[in-house]
Amino acid sequence: MNAYAKACEKDADLKSFDESLHEGTNEVISVLGAVTDENQFLSLDKLLVAWNFLLKMNENVFEKEYDKAAxxxxxxxxSLESSMQVNIKAMETxxxxxxxxxxxxxxxxxxxxxxLDREEEEEATRLAMQEIKKVVDEFSVKIKEVGENTARCSQCIATGRVIVLQYIIIQTK
Incomplete structure (x- = not known):
């Protein structure tokens, strides 16, 4: 009980919950005690006091769970939005x-x-072939860059899937 009292002192939400719990409990006990002292049956109004207290406690618990889930x-x-932005940039690249x-x-x-148009000029053909070789080398480098960016994009998608799966697993526990 001491640990609970210390926790109430440290946590304002817990303290507020504890105070409302005490108030409601005292109200229900006083209503039920008055009925017992007078040997009366419970009236609808007195039952509503107990019912409203229990309903309020249930709403508090539900609200906390809803806040956590939200x-x-x-x-x-x-997290998914961040991954999506990275993917959009990667796709644009x-x-x-x-x-x-x-x-x-x-x-x-x-x-x-x-x-092909200048078949007869050997020097022009050789220069053109050197230019083609240079362009093909650039082409190879660009293909490699596209592959790297595609791999990065795929990694972001895989990370997003893992995040969603972790969320689903946590929700089922």
Whole structure:
């Protein structure tokens, strides 16, 4: 009992709950005691006093549980929103990189067309092939960057799934 009294001193919510519990209990006891002293039957009004007290206690418990659940859901939504923002940025980066790859491919295509149009000039062909090699190397680097960003995006999605699963598991306990 001493531990409970100390906890009430430290926690304002617990102290408020304890005070309302004492007030309600005293009211119910006094109503029931008055009926017993007078050898009377309980009137509807006196039963309502007891009923309202029990209802109020039940509402307090329900409200606390509701607040906890709401806070957990808000945390989940904020976490998922953060992950979603990261994914949106990663997808935008991937889109930009894919557009860049299209430009590189167009450049390769133009160089190949140039080489095919100038079959007779060996020096022009060699220069065009060197340019194509350089562009293909850039293309390879850009493909690697797209792959890395795609992997990062997939990791964010996997993390979001884990967060949702953890939330579901916690809710079922």
């Amino acid at each position: 806070k957990r859901q808000i945390g989940l939504v904020l 991937i889109r930009i990189q894919v557009d860049s790859l299209r430009i590189v491919l167009d450049s390769i295509h133009l160089n190949v067309d140039f080489v």
